[in-house]
Amino acid sequence: MFKDLLKLERFPTTWCPGCGLGMIMTQLAKVMDELHLDHTNTTIISGIGCTGRIAGYFKLDGVHTLHGRTLPVAEAIKFVRPELNVIVASGDGDLASIGGNHLIHVARRNTNITVLCNDNDVYGLTGGQAGPTTPVGTITSSTPGGCKYEPIDLQNLIKVGTQYHYAKTTVYHQAHLRKCIRESMLWQGFSFVNITGQCIENNGKRLGFKSAYEMLVHYRNTYKKAPDGAETLGDNEIGIIRRE
Amino acid sequence: MKRVIISGEGGQGVRVISHALAILMMNLDYHVSLLYDYDSSVRGAMSLAYLTFNDNPIDNPVIEDADILLKLSDKATGFSAEKIVCETGLCTDEEVAFGHLGWEKFGNEIFGNMIALGRLIRLVDLDLSDKELAKVLPLKYREENIKAVHVGYDLKQEDLDRGRLSRRKHISSSNEEDSSSKNPAE
Numbered sequence: 001m002f003k004d005l006l007k008l009e010r011f012p013t014t015w016c017p018g019c020g021l022g023m024i025m026t027q028l029a030k031v032m033d034e035l036h037l038d039h040t041n042t043t044i045i046s047g048i049g050c051t052g053r054i055a056g057y058f059k060l061d062g063v064h065t066l067h068g069r070t071l072p073v074a075e076a077i078k079f080v081r082p083e084l085n086v087i088v089a090s091g092d093g094d095l096a097s098i099g100g101n102h103l104i105h106v107a108r109r110n111t112n113i114t115v116l117c118n119d120n121d122v123y124g125l126t127g128g129q130a131g132p133t134t135p136v137g138t139i140t141s142s143t144p145g146g147c148k149y150e151p152i153d154l155q156n157l158i159k160v161g162t163q164y165h166y167a168k169t170t171v172y173h174q175a176h177l178r179k180c181i182r183e184s185m186l187w188q189g190f191s192f193v194n195i196t197g198q199c200i201e202n203n204g205k206r207l208g209f210k211s212a213y214e215m216l217v218h219y220r221n222t223y224k225k226a227p228d229g230a231e232t233l234g235d236n237e238i239g240i241i242r243r244e
Numbered sequence: 245m246k247r248v249i250i251s252g253e254g255g256q257g258v259r260v261i262s263h264a265l266a267i268l269m270m271n272l273d274y275h276v277s278l279l280y281d282y283d284s285s286v287r288g289a290m291s292l293a294y295l296t297f298n299d300n301p302i303d304n305p306v307i308e309d310a311d312i313l314l315k316l317s318d319k320a321t322g323f324s325a326e327k328i329v330c331e332t333g334l335c336t337d338e339e340v341a342f343g344h345l346g347w348e349k350f351g352n353e354i355f356g357n358m359i360a361l362g363r364l365i366r367l368v369d370l371d372l373s374d375k376e377l378a379k380v381l382p383l384k385y386r387e388e389n390i391k392a393v394h395v396g397y398d399l400k401q402e403d404l405d406r407g408r409l410s411r412r413k414h415i416s417s418s419n420e421e422d423s424s425s426k427n428p429a430e
Binding site for chain 2: 008213
């Protein structure tokens with residue numbers, strides 16, 4: 001059972017009420033259960049930030065790394081222990097900002113690891129400052145006049161290599177999230193799952209959402225499935241694109 | 245699939261009830277989704293929990309039309325539910341004097357939340373098992389809590405009628421107070 005993979009004695013989790021991270025953690029555990037992944041064959045590497053806590057709730061060996069250094073640590077583990085399934089769970093700030101350079105080169109080298117990126121548009125743990133994925137114009141605690149810069153394009157960053165596997169989904173679309181994680185885990189090469197998740201406390205309320213529930217309904221109304229066979233995901237499209 | 249919304253105020257036990265029910269369901273191998281919505285104020289602010297459970301994987305955590313709404317306070321409004329169970333005076337569907345029962349049977353109205361949990365367990369058609377309950381309830385006052393859950397699970401029609409009666413009494417006594425307070429002025 002998937003729950004056997006989780007340290008239930010540590011529940012309730014440390015995350016804020018309404019946070020999307022529990023949903024990501026649960027779907028990851030369910031996929032791992034389906035694929036027979038456990039402490040004997042899998043490790044989870046996590047970074048700094050709210051998402052970094054995911055690794056601590058799994059009954060697996062893992063590393064809670066320095067800020068932004070999940071990918072080099074994960075890559076090193078994969079080189080030394082190639083038989084292990086290596087999963088990285090981290091946030092958009094950790095992966096795309098301070099760890100952004102690692103992301104480009106791990107994608108380029110197509111190292112066989114799976115990255116789950118909780119993309120909540122801000123640095124949630126530290127109070128909701130603008131991060132690399134913050135949409136232009138967004139009011140955050142560090143950009144009270146609205147973010148001036150275009151967000152980083154994670155999709156095209158991942159497509160830097162000759163082979164790639166990029167999935168975009170949201171925490172509202174639980175079945176699709178599960179599918180994205182499963183297909184990424186089965187992909188022989190670097191795979192990246194970009195998961196839009198709500199940070200109600202340090203982002204959503206500033207944007208005018210009253211609750212996490214409202215943010216989830218917003219995801220439902222905003223995100224649509226990309227057409228089959230799409231090679232690029234448009235704005236507000238969820239789907240999986242890959243090149244072998 | 246069942247969708248349950250639990251609505252109350254900080255301090256009434258919305259989180260404890262929903263978490264206990266969710267873990268209980270998960271231990272019975274249901275797929276469970278639990279979404280909390282409460283403010284950082286510990287006491288008095290709105291507190292909500294959206295709980296979905298199913299034999300099959302759950303597509304999304306959003307509940308628009310609930311099967312059951314447990315309402316311990318009227319801080320949050322605007323829900324649609326097939327059945328509403330509430331603390332006395334908050335609805336006209338099924339009123340239970342949870343707080344009063346807690347005070348009457350266990351000396352503290354806070355036990356009303358465990359009585360409400362028992363009622364929910366009955367309404368979602370679960371068999372009550374002390375062994376399973378002991379795994380999900382807080383350690384503090386565990387024995388009393390389990391007894392309180394039993395009280396809620398075994399509520400009879402007369403107990404449910406009592407909720408309605410106390411509402412009527414409450415309304416009529418309020419009316420009397422209103423009329424007596426008006427008399428001197430008249």
